[in-house]
Amino acid sequence: MxxxxxxxxxxxxxxxxxxxxxxxxxxxxxxxxxxxxxxxxxxxxxxxxxxxxxxxxxxxxxxxxxxxxxxxxxxxxxxxxxxxxxxxxxxxxxxxxxxxxxxxxxxxxxxxxxxxxxxxxxxxxxxxxxxxxxxxxxxxxxxxxxxxxxxxxxxxxxxxxxxxxxxxxxxxxxxxxxxxxxxxxxxxxxxxxxxxxxxxxxxxxDPSPIGVREVARVLRRELSRPSIRWVVAYAALFNLAFSVTRVFEQPAMRSVGVPVAGLGLLYAGFKLVSAIVSSLTGAVHDRLGTRGVLFLLVPAVGVAYGAFAVVPALLVPALFLRRGLQRITRPVRTEYVNDRVEDVGRATVLSGVSMALTLASGTANVLGGRVAEAVGPLRFLSATGVAVSLAAGILWIAVRPVRSAAGDPAPS
The missing domain is CATH 1.20.1250.20 (MFS general substrate transporter like domains)
Known part of the structure; x- marks a missing residue:
């Protein structure tokens, strides 16, 4: 063995x-x-x-x-x-x-x-x-x-x-x-x-396989819940920002003077930070709770992305922060959704959420390239992060995307 x-x-x-x-x-x-x-x-x-x-x-x-x-x-x-x-x-x-x-x-x-x-x-x-x-x-x-x-x-x-x-x-x-x-x-x-x-x-x-019609029914039922629908919308906003960052971060880093050899060193550092942060996810979740962890995205992204518009060198710390936030929030979000769906259809709902976030990211990449070309990758990423944080903050106040399971019964 x-x-x-x-x-x-x-x-x-x-x-x-x-x-x-x-x-x-x-x-x-x-x-x-x-x-x-x-x-x-x-x-x-x-x-x-x-x-x-x-x-x-x-x-x-x-x-x-x-x-x-x-x-x-x-x-x-x-x-x-x-x-x-x-x-x-x-x-x-x-x-x-x-x-x-x-x-x-x-x-x-x-x-x-x-x-x-x-x-x-x-x-x-x-x-x-x-x-x-x-x-x-x-x-x-x-x-x-x-x-x-x-x-x-x-x-x-x-x-x-x-x-x-x-x-x-x-x-x-x-x-x-x-x-x-x-x-x-x-x-x-x-x-x-x-x-x-x-x-x-x-x-x-799922405990038993389901057909295409059942898949559609399960997704429609579960995504109609406010506690799931709005947390997916909230997550999609930050997924959009993180996805365009991943695509355009290399041109942005080159624009602030990072050489090719430095890119390799930074990506090695990204891997190290991701590994360390992943090991701390449970402790952070225990300390802040689900609401605290997911709300953390609003101020952290807004401040970090806004900062490198003023001081371009702060782009690099923001990229480390971006990876750390993803490592912490992704499993917390997945656990939150898991806790609110039934056993039958759980994998279907998780796949549906993943596909929705992927489609949002793909659309942002396609549309964002032309804007990044026009204003420069650094300004584009900064503006995207700040805009996403503002939109997510408004969403948080308006609809309370993170809710208790008891307060959000499944629709009949």
């Missing part, structure tokens, strides 16, 4: 995007794309994720976890090689569309495979420990990769993408040393017991 877990860690490490993320946007700029085109291709990625989420999930169930992961890694290799070859808006949009396919194939499948394997051995209680360590390995490798990006990009701007392609490719043979689990389509495997799927599904899926 020890050897198997180490191979799983190694495979999870191969999923890192640490080589390409720190230079992905400035690389597209070097290929002649302006900020409107960059916003368009980034929006293409998010819209494609929404389109492919269900089809790839279905194929993953039919083919089995390991086959789905293999497809995701194979497409990732092709995508990273495609980055090195793309030279037009259409080329990058195509690459990002394929990247969304790879992403959705891998989303959740690695954790599902691990849980199912542990369930066959009666070791489900080990899931959190092993998964957490795997995530730490992934973050450490991503941070190390980010440190090397400046050198690689200086030698040849396509090298970070080729390095990421090689990393994803290394993960493929490791993946096939891992045993199959007994998800649909996984075939006969002597080490797997029939009861494992039921056990594995408890935390990640």
């Amino acid at each position: 020890v050897s198997l877990v180490r191979r799983y860690y190694f495979y999870r490490a191969s999923l890192s995007s640490g080589f390409y993320i720190p230079v992905s946007v400035i690389y597209m700029e070097s290929r002649g794309l302006g900020l409107p085109e960059i916003g368009l291709v980034q929006g293409t990625f998010l819209f494609s994720m929404v389109v492919w989420e269900l089809p790839t999930g279905y194929l993953g169930d039919r083919l089995g976890r390991r086959a789905a992961l293999a497809l995701g890694s194979a497409v990732t290799v092709a995508v990273m090689a495609g980055f090195a070859l793309a030279e037009s808006t259409l080329g990058f949009a195509t690459v990002y569309g394929l990247w969304a396919v790879a992403w959705t194939f891998k989303t959740g499948a690695a954790d599902a495979w691990l849980y199912e394997l542990l369930a066959t051995r009666g070791e489900e209680e080990e899931f959190s420990r092993i998964s957490g360590r795997a995530d730490s390995v992934l973050r450490l490798l991503s941070g190390g990769a980010a440190l090397s990006v400046g050198l690689l990009y200086t030698v040849d701007s396509s090298l970070p993408f080729l390095a990421n392609a090689a990393l994803a490719g290394i993960g493929l043979p490791v993946l096939f040393t891992l045993p199959r689990t007994n998800g649909a389509g996984s075939g006969d495997d002597a080490a797997v017991k029939d009861a494992a799927v039921e056990d594995a599904a408890v935390d990640d899926a």
